[in-house]
Amino acid sequence: MLFFTQCFGAVLDLIHLRFQHYKAKRVFSAAGQLVCVVNPTHSLKYAPTRCAAAQAPAEQGLLPPCRRHEAVHDPQLVPCTCPLFSCPWEGHLEVVVSHLRQTHRVDILQGAEIVFLATDMHLPAPTDWIILHSCLGHQFLLVLRKQEKYEGHPQFFATMMLVGTPSQANNFTYRLELNRNQRRLKWEATPRSVLERVDSVLSDGDCLVLNTSLAQLFSDNGSLAIGIAITTSKAHSAEAEM
Amino acid sequence: MLFFTQCFGAVLDLIHLRFQHYKAKRVFSAAGQLVCVVNPTHSLKYAPTRCAAAQAPAEQGLLPPCRRHEAVHDPQLVPCTCPLFSCPWEGHLEVVVSHLRQTHRVDILQGAEIVFLATDMHLPAPTDWIILHSCLGHQFLLVLRKQEKYEGHPQFFATMMLVGTPSQANNFTYRLELNRNQRRLKWEATPRSVLERVDSVLSDGDCLVLNTSLAQLFSDNGSLAIGIAITTSKAHSAEAEM
Numbered sequence: 001m002l003f004f005t006q007c008f009g010a011v012l013d014l015i016h017l018r019f020q021h022y023k024a025k026r027v028f029s030a031a032g033q034l035v036c037v038v039n040p041t042h043s044l045k046y047a048p049t050r051c052a053a054a055q056a057p058a059e060q061g062l063l064p065p066c067r068r069h070e071a072v073h074d075p076q077l078v079p080c081t082c083p084l085f086s087c088p089w090e091g092h093l094e095v096v097v098s099h100l101r102q103t104h105r106v107d108i109l110q111g112a113e114i115v116f117l118a119t120d121m122h123l124p125a126p127t128d129w130i131i132l133h134s135c136l137g138h139q140f141l142l143v144l145r146k147q148e149k150y151e152g153h154p155q156f157f158a159t160m161m162l163v164g165t166p167s168q169a170n171n172f173t174y175r176l177e178l179n180r181n182q183r184r185l186k187w188e189a190t191p192r193s194v195l196e197r198v199d200s201v202l203s204d205g206d207c208l209v210l211n212t213s214l215a216q217l218f219s220d221n222g223s224l225a226i227g228i229a230i231t232t233s234k235a236h237s238a239e240a241e242m
Numbered sequence: 243m244l245f246f247t248q249c250f251g252a253v254l255d256l257i258h259l260r261f262q263h264y265k266a267k268r269v270f271s272a273a274g275q276l277v278c279v280v281n282p283t284h285s286l287k288y289a290p291t292r293c294a295a296a297q298a299p300a301e302q303g304l305l306p307p308c309r310r311h312e313a314v315h316d317p318q319l320v321p322c323t324c325p326l327f328s329c330p331w332e333g334h335l336e337v338v339v340s341h342l343r344q345t346h347r348v349d350i351l352q353g354a355e356i357v358f359l360a361t362d363m364h365l366p367a368p369t370d371w372i373i374l375h376s377c378l379g380h381q382f383l384l385v386l387r388k389q390e391k392y393e394g395h396p397q398f399f400a401t402m403m404l405v406g407t408p409s410q411a412n413n414f415t416y417r418l419e420l421n422r423n424q425r426r427l428k429w430e431a432t433p434r435s436v437l438e439r440v441d442s443v444l445s446d447g448d449c450l451v452l453n454t455s456l457a458q459l460f461s462d463n464g465s466l467a468i469g470i471a472i473t474t475s476k477a478h479s480a481e482a483e484m
Contacts, residue, residue, distance in 0.1 A: 150392035173424075182415075183448075184430040205455035206425075213447035233424075 035115040035225075036107060038144075040127045078194055080104075096163050096194060097139045100132060108132040108139070116226040118144050121219050125154040132163075135230045139163040140174065140191060142228060143198055156215050158226065159192065159207035166193040170233070176208050177227040178218040185210075185218070190233065277357040277467075278349060280386075282369045320436055322346075338405050338436060339381050342374060350374040350381070358468040360386050363461050367396040374405075377472045381405040382416065382433060384470060387444055398457050400468065401434065401449035408435040412475070418450050419469040420460040427452075427460070432475065 078096055080087035080103075089099055100106040109131060118129040129144040144158045158176055162169040169191045178185045187208035192201050201207060210218070218224055320338055322329035322345075331341055342348040351373060360371040371386040386400045400418055404411040411433045420427045429450035434443050443449060452460070460466055 150395060153392060182432050184428070186426070186428040188426040190424045205453045206459060209451070209453055209456065211447045211451055214451065217448060 034109060034111045034113075035117055036109050036131060037117045037119060038107070038129045038131050040118070040120050040123050040129050040146075093163060093165070093194075097132060100130075100141070104130075106130050106132050106141075108134055110134045112136070112231075113227065113229045116142055116144070116228055118224045118226065119222065121146070121156075121215060121222050121224050133160075133228060133230070136172070136232060138168070138172070140172075140230060141194060141198075142226075143202070144224075144226070145202055147202070149203075154212055156210040156212075156224075157202040157205070157207050158187075158210075159198070159201050160228070160230075161194045161196070161198060161201070162191045163194050166195060169193045173231050173233040175227075175229045175231075177229075178210075178224070179227065180218045180220065180225070183217060185214070191230075276351060276353045276355075277359055278351050278373060279359045279361060280349070280371045280373050282360070282362050282365050282371050335405060335407070335436070339374060342372075342383070346372075348372050348374050348383075350376055352376045354378070354473075355469065355471045358384060358386070358470055360466045360468065361464065363388070363398075363457060363464050363466050375402075375470060375472070378414070378474060380410070380414070382414075382472060383436060383440075384468075385440055385444070386466075386468070389444070391445075396454055398452040398454075398466075399444040399447070399449050400429075400452075401440070401443050402470070402472075403436045403438070403440060403443070404433045405436050407437060411435045415473050415475040417469075417471045417473075419471075420452075420467070421469065422460045422462065422467070425459060427456070433472075 077090050078093060080089040080099065087103070089103070091099060097108070101108060111133075112135055114133060116129070116131055120127075123146070125146040125148045127146040131142050133140040133142055139162075141161045141163060142158070143161070144156060146154050146156055148154045160174040160176070162172065172191055173188055174191050175186060175188045177187075185208075189206075192198075215224060319332050319334060322331040322341065329345070331345070333341060339350070343350060353375075354377055356375060358371070358373055362369075365388070367388040367390045369388040373384050375382040375384055381404075383403045383405060384400070385403070386398060388396050388398050390396045402416040402418070404414065414433055415430055416433050418429045427450075431448075434440075457466060
């Protein structure tokens with residue numbers, strides 16, 4: 001009996017996954033591209049921290065300021081880049097990805113072009129959608145955030161950060177693309193480094209910004225499909241960043 | 243003496259135009275494209291109306307609602323499409339362009355691809371930048387508006403409207419493009435008809451929307467260059483709009 005129950009559960013899961021995949025393809029109409037369904041992480045700053053290497057006292061705010069971090073003995077140490085988590089973890093760039101995957105269970109996708117399908121866009125702010133993107137020998141962190149800068153008027157902010165130094169980040173260009181309802185919106189920029197604070201990048205507005213009305217126009221049944229592409233940028237040398 | 247004064251004035255004008263053109267080219271780095279410097283029209287809703295065919299009583303608000311207009315005997319009659327003007331003029335589609343040019347002194351440009359250079363972006367909201375664009379046998383109206391939806395937080399809204407019917411508008415696609423500081427933002431959509439209200443299109447947010455921070459990133463010395471391109475859209479038939 002238990003065997004049949006498990007089989008039935010597995011079949012239901014497959015049907016659900018198939019439906020999500022079909023929905024993703026229909027939303028973005030980009031057949032052949034890798035589609036990743038990303039579920040939101042809502043108000044996690046109020047959730048208990050789940051870090052394995054939690055040695056510093058938990059902070060009430062978001063990530064500790066970058067400058068404070070830079071005062072630490074090793075400038076390559078980064079605070080946890082998972083936004084909305086009050087995670088006191090900090091570590092070297094090389095272990096940021098394993099920390100995000102293991103502790104915060106952030107998914108990782110391979111490929112130069114993928115489709116990020118954020119579900120449940122109707123959830124109240126603050127809400128985040130996060131994914132790791134492995135491409136061109138590096139890992140990138142995509143953060144989509146729903147936030148109320150002006151009370152009662154939530155907006156969506158999306159950016160891509162390199163798990164690397166600012167000079168490494170300067171060698172790439174990322175593109176975020178929305179395409180639906182006879183409308184297309186493209187944002188291209190140089191990714192920031194995770195050594196910079198994701199909070200300040202998003203609050204500065206130096207990212208893709210969507211009002212609720214635009215987000216609704218680009219959404220299908222509460223899900224927003226964002227096409228992501230990363231290329232190397234010849235124009236930006238490492239020296240330019242200095 | 244008068245001759246020499248006029249000559250000196252003409253030379254000064256030429257130098258000024260040359261400087262503006264050079265600035266425009268430098269801003270958009272799109273050599274070879276037609277650049278149009280567009281000065282703002284600030285708070286013109288408080289200015290006296292300047293309409294030649296002002297027969298209806300002047301209204302206090304913005305344009306009269308479209309629905310009210312549709313109740314008039316001829317559905318092809320449109321109210322004045324010049325935003326922020328409390329212009330009581332209304333007329334047939336065929337004479338909208340001549341009204342905008344003669345009464346509101348809106349410039350008109352020819353060409354499939356042009357650069358719209360909006361000056362004095364720092365001016366307080368509400369401010370509009372307006373131009374007519376003649377292309378593919380039709381006239382389009384580009385409106386860039388600085389407006390405070392949330393008090394103390396001005397935003398920029400840009401849209402393109404066809405001086406034609408909604409079914410005619412459905413046959414085109416317009417693209418607005420910003421490109422500066424290693425960032426690029428593109429908006430593509432079907433133009434709306436001037437029979438619809440420009441105010442409602444902009445307030446619905448179904449247009450290119452820029453926060454102040456993004457507008458500053460894309461501006462150079464207080465001027466914002468927007469690349470404009472119009473193409474025919476095969477996908478949208480006149481029937482689809484019905």
